[in-house]
Amino acid sequence: MIKPLSPLPLSLCLLLLCYGAAGGPPTPATLILTNFASAPFPHPERAQGHHYHDEFYSAAEHYNDSTVALFAPTNFHPSGRIDFVVHFHGWRNNVTNVLEKYCVLDQFSASHRDAILIVPQGPRDAPDSFGGRLEDTNGFARFMDEAMRDLRDRGVIGDAKIGRIILSGHSGGYEVISAILARGGMTDRVQEVWLFDALYAHAERFVVWFDHHKGRFIDLYTEHGGTKDETENLMAALRENGVPFFAATDTAATDADLRKRHLVFLFSETPHDELLQTRNLFQRFLDTSSLKAGK
Numbered sequence: 321m322i323k324p325l326s327p328l329p330l331s332l333c334l335l336l337l338c339y340g341a342a343g344g345p346p347t348p349a350t351l352i353l354t355n356f357a358s359a360p361f362p363h364p365e366r367a368q369g370h371h372y373h374d375e376f377y378s379a380a381e382h383y384n385d386s387t388v389a390l391f392a393p394t395n396f397h398p399s400g401r402i403d404f405v406v407h408f409h410g411w412r413n414n415v416t417n418v419l420e421k422y423c424v425l426d427q428f429s430a431s432h433r434d435a436i437l438i439v440p441q442g443p444r445d446a447p448d449s450f451g452g453r454l455e456d457t458n459g460f461a462r463f464m465d466e467a468m469r470d471l472r473d474r475g476v477i478g479d480a481k482i483g484r485i486i487l488s489g490h491s492g493g494y495e496v497i498s499a500i501l502a503r504g505g506m507t508d509r510v511q512e513v514w515l516f517d518a519l520y521a522h523a524e525r526f527v528v529w530f531d532h533h534k535g536r537f538i539d540l541y542t543e544h545g546g547t548k549d550e551t552e553n554l555m556a557a558l559r560e561n562g563v564p565f566f567a568a569t570d571t572a573a574t575d576a577d578l579r580k581r582h583l584v585f586l587f588s589e590t591p592h593d594e595l596l597q598t599r600n601l602f603q604r605f606l607d608t609s610s611l612k613a614g615k
Contacts, residue, residue, distance in 0.1 A: 349429060350476055352390040353415070358463040359386035360442055360452030360496070370448055377446040387415050387441040390467065392476050393429045395614025396436060401483030402471075403435040403611050404464070410491025410518070411447045415439055422490075422596040431606035434614035435484075436476075438467060442496065449520075451496025460504030484610060485509045490516040490596060491545070498522035501529040511610050512536040516595045516602075517545035517588075523554045530583060538584045538605060540570065545592040555585055570601060578608035 366383035369376055377383075405428070409418045418439055419425055428437045440463070443450060453459045464482055471477045487510055489497045494515055501507055502525050512535050513526065519539050530537045541551040558565050565583035566573070573586055588595060596602045 349394045349396075350390075350392040351425070352470070352474065352476075354388055354390070354470060355386040356388045356440070356463065356466050356470070357386070358453055358459070358466045359388055359440055360454050361385060361444075363450075363452035366443070366448075366450065366452070370443070370446065370450075372447045375447075377443070377448070382444045382446040382448075383452075385414070385441045385444045388467070389415050389419060389437075389439040390471065390476075391425055391428060391437040391439075392471075393433070393437075393614070395429075395432050396434055397614060398477045398480060399434075400480055402468070402477055402480045403433075403483040403485070404438055404467075405433075405435055405486045405488060405606070405611075406438045406440070408440070408451070408487070408489040408493030408496050409442055410489075410493050411443075411449070412445050413442075414444050415441045422602070423600075424596065424602055427597075427600055427603035428606065430600075431603050432613050433606050433609065433611040435486075435611050436471070442493070447492075449492035449495035451499055454496050454504065455499035457503045458505035460500040461506050464506060482506075482509060484511040486512040486514065486609060486611070488514040488516070488602070488605075489518045491518050491592065492520075494518035494520055494522065498525040501525050507533065510535060512538070514538045514540070514605050515547075516540050517542050517547050517592050519547045519550045519554065521550065523550060527554070534582060536582060536584065536610065538578075538586065540586045540588055540595060540601065542588050542590065542592055542595070551585060558583070570599065575604070575608050578605070 361383045367379055369378040454463060487497045487500060497513060517540060539551055541547045555567060565585060566577055566581040567585040570586045570588040578584060590598050
C-alpha cells in the first residue's frame with residue numbers, strides 16, 4: 321500500500337515501493353511531479369487574477385502553477401497503446417492535497433488497472449472551475465501529446481500510442497471535462513466520464529458525448545453538494561425521451577450494475593468532500609471500468 325505523500329518539489333521523479341500479493345518482492349511504481357507547457361495554467365484569461373464575490377485571487381498565487389502529476393502503478397506494463405485516467409480536482413485545491421487527502425494513488429494501485437493516472441493542477445487553492453488551456457480548442461490533445469513525450473523521454477513507456485481515456489472530475493472539475501468533450505480534440509478516445517458530485521452545468525455537452533460515443537457515464541451526486549437539481553433534471557429528460565439509465569444509491573448498486581450499464585446515476589449520503597475516499601468509490605469505478613487489469 322502506498323503511503324500518503326508529503327509535499328514534493330516539482331520536476332521530481334519518485335520511485336514508490338508497493339508489495340505484490342502474498343508478500344512478494346517489492347516492485348516499483350512511478351510517480352512524477354513535473355511542469356507542462358500545455359498545463360491548464362498560466363492562461364491569458366487569468367493573467368490579471370480572478371475575483372470571486374468579494375475576494376481576489378492573484379495570478380501569481382493561484383494561476384501560475386503548471387504542475388502535473390503522472391502515476392504508473394506497479395502493475396503497469398508498457399504496450400502498443402497506453403490507457404489513461406485523467407482526474408480533475410475541484411475548488412480550493414492543489415495536486416499534492418489531491419494525492420494525499422483523496423487517496424487516489426492507493427485506490428489506483430489497488431484497482432490493478434494497467435493504465436497511467438494523470439492529475440493536472442487547475443486553479444490553485446481558488447474557488448474557480450476554469451480549466452485554462454484545457455478549455456482551448458485542441459488544448460487537451462496538446463496536453464496528452466506532451467504527457468506521452470514526457471513519459472517516453474523518462475523511459476516509462478516506449479514507442480506507444482494513446483489508447484482509452486477516462487475523464488474523472490470532483491466538484492468544479494466538471495467545467496474542464498465538459499470543455500474537453502466539446503472541443504478538446506480527443507473526444508473519440510474518451511471511453512468513460514465520472515463526475516463526483518460535479519454536474520453543476522453543461523449537461524448538454526455530456527449528453528452529446530454519451531449519445532454519440534456510447535461510453536460509460538457515471539454521475540455521483542449528493543443532497544447538499546449543489547448537483548441534485550441538475551442531475552434530477554437530466555434524468556427526467558432522459559426518461560421523457562425513452563433513454564434507459566440506471567439509478568440507485570452508491571451502496572445499493574452492485575459491481576455488475578456498474579459494469580453493464582451505459583448511464584449510471586448514483587445518490588450518496590457521503591459528504592461532498594469525502595466522496596472519492598470514504599467508500600473507495602474512485603477504486604470501485606476503476607474496478608468496473610473498461611480498463612484492462614494488469615498482471
